[in-house]
Amino acid sequence: MTTKISIQQVHKYFRVKRNLGHLKETVQPISALQDINLEVKQGEFMVIVGPSGCGKSTLLDLLAGLSKPNRGQIRLDGNEIAGPNLDRGIVFQQYALFPWKTALANVEFGLEAKGVGRKERRASALEYIQLVGLAGFENRYPHELSGGMKQRVAIARSLAYDPEVLLMDEPFAALDAQTRETLQSELLRIWEATKKTIIFITHGIEEAVYLGQRVAVMTSRPGRIKQVIEVPFESRTSEDDLRSNPEFVKIRHQIWDLLKDEVQRAQEQEKSKTLHAGNLKSNAKGVAANG
Amino acid sequence: MANVNVSTGKLLTRYENNQSTSRERVDWLHWTITKLHHVFKNSIVIITFLALWEAAPRLGLVNETFFPPITEVAKAWWGLLLSGDFVDHTVTSLTRSIGGFTLAILVSIPLGLAIGWWKTAAEYLNPLLEVFRNTAALAILPVFILLLGLGETSKIAIVFYACVFPLLLNTISGVRNVDPLLIKSARSMGLSPISLFRKVIIPASVPTIFVGIRQAGASSILVLVAAEMVGAKSGLGYLIQYTQFSFQITEMYAGIISISVIGLIINYLLVQLEKRLTSWKQVYSE
Ligand SMILES: Nc1ncnc2c1ncn2[C@@H]1O[C@H](COP(=O)(O)OP(=O)(O)O)[C@@H](O)[C@H]1O
Ligand SMILES: [Mg+2]
Numbered sequence: 329m330t331t332k333i334s335i336q337q338v339h340k341y342f343r344v345k346r347n348l349g350h351l352k353e354t355v356q357p358i359s360a361l362q363d364i365n366l367e368v369k370q371g372e373f374m375v376i377v378g379p380s381g382c383g384k385s386t387l388l389d390l391l392a393g394l395s396k397p398n399r400g401q402i403r404l405d406g407n408e409i410a411g412p413n414l415d416r417g418i419v420f421q422q423y424a425l426f427p428w429k430t431a432l433a434n435v436e437f438g439l440e441a442k443g444v445g446r447k448e449r450r451a452s453a454l455e456y457i458q459l460v461g462l463a464g465f466e467n468r469y470p471h472e473l474s475g476g477m478k479q480r481v482a483i484a485r486s487l488a489y490d491p492e493v494l495l496m497d498e499p500f501a502a503l504d505a506q507t508r509e510t511l512q513s514e515l516l517r518i519w520e521a522t523k524k525t526i527i528f529i530t531h532g533i534e535e536a537v538y539l540g541q542r543v544a545v546m547t548s549r550p551g552r553i554k555q556v557i558e559v560p561f562e563s564r565t566s567e568d569d570l571r572s573n574p575e576f577v578k579i580r581h582q583i584w585d586l587l588k589d590e591v592q593r594a595q596e597q598e599k600s601k602t603l604h605a606g607n608l609k610s611n612a613k614g615v616a617a618n619g
Numbered sequence: 620m621a622n623v624n625v626s627t628g629k630l631l632t633r634y635e636n637n638q639s640t641s642r643e644r645v646d647w648l649h650w651t652i653t654k655l656h657h658v659f660k661n662s663i664v665i666i667t668f669l670a671l672w673e674a675a676p677r678l679g680l681v682n683e684t685f686f687p688p689i690t691e692v693a694k695a696w697w698g699l700l701l702s703g704d705f706v707d708h709t710v711t712s713l714t715r716s717i718g719g720f721t722l723a724i725l726v727s728i729p730l731g732l733a734i735g736w737w738k739t740a741a742e743y744l745n746p747l748l749e750v751f752r753n754t755a756a757l758a759i760l761p762v763f764i765l766l767l768g769l770g771e772t773s774k775i776a777i778v779f780y781a782c783v784f785p786l787l788l789n790t791i792s793g794v795r796n797v798d799p800l801l802i803k804s805a806r807s808m809g810l811s812p813i814s815l816f817r818k819v820i821i822p823a824s825v826p827t828i829f830v831g832i833r834q835a836g837a838s839s840i841l842v843l844v845a846a847e848m849v850g851a852k853s854g855l856g857y858l859i860q861y862t863q864f865s866f867q868i869t870e871m872y873a874g875i876i877s878i879s880v881i882g883l884i885i886n887y888l889l890v891q892l893e894k895r896l897t898s899w900k901q902v903y904s905e
Binding site (some may be wrong): 392393394411412413414416417418424426427428429437438439441469470471488489533 | 840
C-alpha cells in the first residue's frame with residue numbers, strides 16, 4: 329500500500345493575548361501541536377483519538393489546508409499541502425450545512441465549486457443523497473432535518489465532489505447513541521464501497537476501535553502522537569457484535585490505559601484555564617483573530 | 620456506487636419519515652387553532668377600540684368637535700377620496716418616501732456589504748456611523764431645508780437620511796456575523812474569496828439585512844410625514860397640518876388614519892417579501 333498522507337515533524341503554535349491586569353498585555357505563544365509524525369496509507373481508515381483540547385481540530389485544519397504548520401510539513405501524494413482543495417473533503421461536528429439551501433442544493437454546493445454542469449450536478453447529488461439513505465428528503469431545509477439526517481447530508485456533500493481523502497472532525501459526537509451507532513456502521517459501508525482514505529477524529533475510545541484500522545492516540549496539549557495501535561479486524565460490517573468480541577475489548581482497554589493520564593492532565597489544564605478565564609475572556613476576539 | 624447496501628439508512632429514514640408526517644398532522648391542527656385564536660386576539664381589541672371611538676363622542680364623554688365619531692371620520696375620508704385630494708396627497712407622499720427608501724437601499728446595501736467584508740473599514744467607520752444613526756433625522760431637518768430648500772429634493776433627502784443608517788448598520792452586522800463555520804466549510808471546498816462572498820456571505824446576511832429594511836420602511840413614513848408638516852405644499856403630512864389649521868377636524872382624522880393604514884400595508888408587504896426570501900428560516904419573530 330502506498331502512502332497517501334505523510335505528516336512530518338509538524339508543530340503548531342497559537343499566539344494568545346493575556347491580560348496581566350492594569351491594561352498590561354502579553355502575547356504568549358501556546359503550543360498546540362508538537363512534533364507530529366504520522367503516515368496514512370491509501371484507502372486506510374485512520375482514527376485519531378485524544379482528550380478534548382489536545383489539538384485534534386488544529387491538526388485537521390492543517391490537513392485541510394485551512395492553516396499552515398509553523399514547522400514541519402504535510403504531504404499528500406508526495407506534494408506539500410498548499411491550501412484547501414477539493415481533493416480533501418471535511419465533515420464537521422456541527423454539520424456546517426448552508427441553512428438557506430435544501431439538502432439537495434447543499435450536496436450540489438461542492439460540485440458547483442468544482443465546476444460540474446447543472447444537469448450532471450443534480451444527477452450526482454441525487455445519487456449521493458440516496459447513498460446516505462436520505463431519498464425523499466432532497467427538498468428539505470436543514471432545520472427540517474434531525475441531527476443524524478443533517479450529518480448524512482454533510483457526508484453526502486463531502487463525498488459528492490469525490491475527494492480522495494475524507495477528513496472527519498468528531499462528526500457523530502453531537503448525536504444520540506443510537507443514531508451514532510447507525511451512522512458508524514453506515515460510514516464503514518460507505519468506506520468499503522468508495523475506498524476513500526478517511527481520517528476520523530474522535531474523543532470516544534469505543535468509536536475509535538470500532539471504526540479505525542489504526543488508532544493514533546494523542547497526548548494532552550501540546551498534542552503529540554503517543555502511540556499508534558493496530559486494530560486487526562478484517563471486515564467490521566460482517567461481524568455481528570464486534571463490540572463484545574474479546575479482542576475488541578482488549579484493544580479498547582489498551583487505548584483507555586494510554587488515554588487516562590492524558591484526560592486527567594487535559595482536565596487540569598482546563599481548570600487552570602478557567603482560573604485565567606477572567607483574563608482571557610476579554611481577549612477572546614484577539615485570540616480568534618490570531619488563528 | 621449506487622448499489623451500496625443502504626437498507627439500514629432506508630429503514631431509519633422511513634422511521635423518521637413516519638414520525639414526522641404524524642407530527643406534521645398534529646402540527647397542522649395545532650396551527651389552525653393557534654391561527655384562529657390569533658385572529659380573534661388581534662381583531663377583538665381593534666373592534667372594541669373602534670366601538671369606543673364611535674360611542675365616546677356620541678355619549679358626550681368627549682367633545683365631538685375635537686373628537687368626531689369614527690363613522691364621521693370615515694365619511695370625511697370618502698369625501699376626500701371622491702374629490703381626488705386624497706389620491707393626490709398619497710401619491711406625492713409615497714413617491715417621496717419610496718424614492719428616498721429606494722435610493723437608500725441602492726447606496727446602503729452595496730456599501731454595507733463592502734464595509735462589512737473589509738474588517739478594518741468596519742472597525743474604523745463604526746463609531747461615526749453610530750453617531751449618525753443616533754442623530755434623529757428630524758433634528759437635522761432644518762439643515763436639509765437650508766441646504767436643499769422646500770422642494771422635493773429636501774423631502775427625499777430626509778427620507779434617504781433616515782433610511783440609510785438602519786440599512787447600513789444592519790448590512791454591516793449581517794456580514795460581520797456570518798457563522799464562521801459556514802465560511803470555514805466553504806473555504807475548505809476551495810471557494811475563491813469572490814465566490815465565498817457571493818454564495819455564502821450574501822445569502823447568510825439576508826435575514827439581518829431585512830431587519831434593516833423593515834426599520835427603514837417604518838422610518839421612511841414617519842420622517843416624511845413630520846417633514847411634510849413642517850414645510851410642504853402637498854402630501855399626507857401637509858394634509859393633516861392644513862386640515863387642522865382650517866378646522867376640518869374630521870378630515871384631519873381621516874388623514875391620520877390613512878397614514879396608519881399605509882404604514883401597516885408597507886410593513887405587511889415587507890414582511891411578506893422577507894418571508895419569501897428567508898423561507899428557509901425556522902422561526903419568524905413577529
Ligand atoms: N485560533 C486559536 N487561537 C488560539 N488558540 C487556539 C486556537 N484554536 C485552538 N486553540 C487552542 O489550541 C488547543 C487545541 O485546540 P483544538 O485543536 O480545537 O482541540 P480539540 O479539537 O482536540 O478539542 C486548545 O487549547 C485551544 O484553546
Ligand atoms: Mg475539536
